[in-house]
Amino acid sequence: MEYQDFLEQVRDSVQKRAGEGSQVRLAPVLKNNRNNVDTMTILTGRGNVSPAIYMAPYYQQCLNGETVERITDQILEFHNSHVREGHYDLSFYTDFLQVRERLVCRLVNYEKNREMLKQVPHRRFLDLAVIYYYKMEDDTFGDASILVKNEHMEMWDADLEEVDDAAMSNTIRLMPYECIYIADVIKQMTGIQIEESEQDQIPMYVLTNTEKSFGAAVILYQTILEAVSVRLGGDFYVLPSSVHECMLVPAFADFNPTQLREIVCEINEECVAEEEILGDTVYRYYSEEGRLAAAASKDAA
Numbered sequence: 001m002e003y004q005d006f007l008e009q010v011r012d013s014v015q016k017r018a019g020e021g022s023q024v025r026l027a028p029v030l031k032n033n034r035n036n037v038d039t040m041t042i043l044t045g046r047g048n049v050s051p052a053i054y055m056a057p058y059y060q061q062c063l064n065g066e067t068v069e070r071i072t073d074q075i076l077e078f079h080n081s082h083v084r085e086g087h088y089d090l091s092f093y094t095d096f097l098q099v100r101e102r103l104v105c106r107l108v109n110y111e112k113n114r115e116m117l118k119q120v121p122h123r124r125f126l127d128l129a130v131i132y133y134y135k136m137e138d139d140t141f142g143d144a145s146i147l148v149k150n151e152h153m154e155m156w157d158a159d160l161e162e163v164d165d166a167a168m169s170n171t172i173r174l175m176p177y178e179c180i181y182i183a184d185v186i187k188q189m190t191g192i193q194i195e196e197s198e199q200d201q202i203p204m205y206v207l208t209n210t211e212k213s214f215g216a217a218v219i220l221y222q223t224i225l226e227a228v229s230v231r232l233g234g235d236f237y238v239l240p241s242s243v244h245e246c247m248l249v250p251a252f253a254d255f256n257p258t259q260l261r262e263i264v265c266e267i268n269e270e271c272v273a274e275e276e277i278l279g280d281t282v283y284r285y286y287s288e289e290g291r292l293a294a295a296a297s298k299d300a301a
Contacts, residue, residue, distance in 0.1 A: 006059050006068075007038060013072040014042065021045055026055070030119060030147060032243065032275045033112045042079050048090075051082040093134070093146070096156035102135045103148065103167040104174060106214045107243060109279045120149050121160050125220060126294060127281055132167045135174060168220065175209035177218040179228050179248070182206060203253045205232070208245035215245045216278050222290060229287040236285050237295060239264050240278035257282050257295040 001009075007026055015024040023043040028036030029052060041050040058071045092098040110117070110129045122129045132148040148163065182204040207228065208215030218224050219238060228248065229236065235251035237260055249255055260282045268277050284295035 001062055003059055006062050007055060009068050010055070010058065010071055010075070011040065013068050014040065014075055017072055017076060018042055018044065030116045030149075032108050032116075033277055034275055035115060040075065042076075042083075044083075046085045047083065048087045049084060051079060053078055093152075094155055096158045096162075099134050099156070100162075100166040102137055102170060102174070103163060104133055104135050104145075104171040104214075105130050105164075105167045105217045105220060106133060107131075107217045107220070107278060109277065112277070112279075120147060121153050121163060123160065123164060126283065126292070127279065130164070130167075130217075130220065132163055135170075171209075171217055172221060172224075175211050175213070175215070177207065177209055177215070177221070177224050179231060180206045180208075182247075203250050205248040206245050207238075207248050212244060214243055216240060216243050219246060219283075219292065225285050225292060226287075226290065229285060234287050238283040238285060238292065240281065240283075241267055242272050242276045243278045244276065246278075251284065257284070260295075 011024055011026055015022065018024055021044065025041050025043075027039060027041070029039050031037045038055045039052040040055055041052060043050050053075055058066075058075065061071060062068070107125065107128050108116075108131055110124060110127055113129065117129055117131075120131050122131045124130075134146040134148065136144045136146070153159070153163065205228075207218055207224075209218055232248065232250045233252070237249045237251060237255070237257065239247040239249065239260055241247045241264065249260060261280060264282060265280050268280060282295050283292050285292050
């Protein structure tokens with residue numbers, strides 16, 4: 001079955017099963033490092049918000065022989081287990097004064113997201129791009145957020161400088177940074193304590209935020225880089241291990257930028273989901289100059 005035929009058949013099937021008064025909609029959403037991704041939402045009389053259901057995995061099931069009826073069952077099961085009942089007032093989002101205190105920054109790869117960046121306000125940062133989100137405050141939505149798009153800027157009558165200033169201030173306020181020694185991270189994740197005699201062999205740190213979510217954005221802050229430099233004893237390399245964190249290696253450690261880039265490429269290829277990859281470039285923070293710059297990249301390799 002062709003993809004578009006699949007979408008139409010599943011939509012019609014879900015609409016029939018959801019019942020009268022329900023609205024089943026298909027719409028593309030912007031995803032990091034990917035083209036627009038098709039999603040389904042189901043609005044019923046129980047509320048005015050709906051979880052976005054990604055359709056690509058279900059199409060793969062269809063190609064593997066699953067029936068439209070069974071896929072419909074799965075979609076409705078997912079919807080019913082994730083939907084939040086109630087009608088929520090989202091009119092606040094039309095007013096910039098009401099949203100500006102919860103706008104935050106995220107970093108994405110510039111080249112991998114050229115199409116998305118046509119639709120969202122952004123600024124360049126090295127070979128990356130800074131984009132902006134509204135961080136939901138209502139606990140009902142969990143850790144949900146809203147991507148700021150060009151049409152939102154027009155609705156708010158706001159310019160890029162206003163949005164960037166607000167987001168830069170809010171990001172570090174709402175999600176303070178953490179710089180954690182890699183041995184401590186391993187202990188937190190696995191319970192394994194690395195012997196002191198072995199710790200000097202892995203002079204690495206993890207730089208992220210307290211939520212461990214889109215924490216790579218902390219490298220935007222000069223004050224943070226300066227503080228980390230003091231802790232690490234001077235210059236250091238930044239390895240973008242994902243959009244959520246960066247690995248740090250003191251420049252005096254027994255690594256060179258090319259070796260470090262090979263590590264990043266291997267991590268991206270084997271360990272990181274496509275939409276969580278930030279990039280392959282290794283950066284160096286020059287403490288005397290207070291400057292972050294590319295140390296090893298694809299072009300330099």
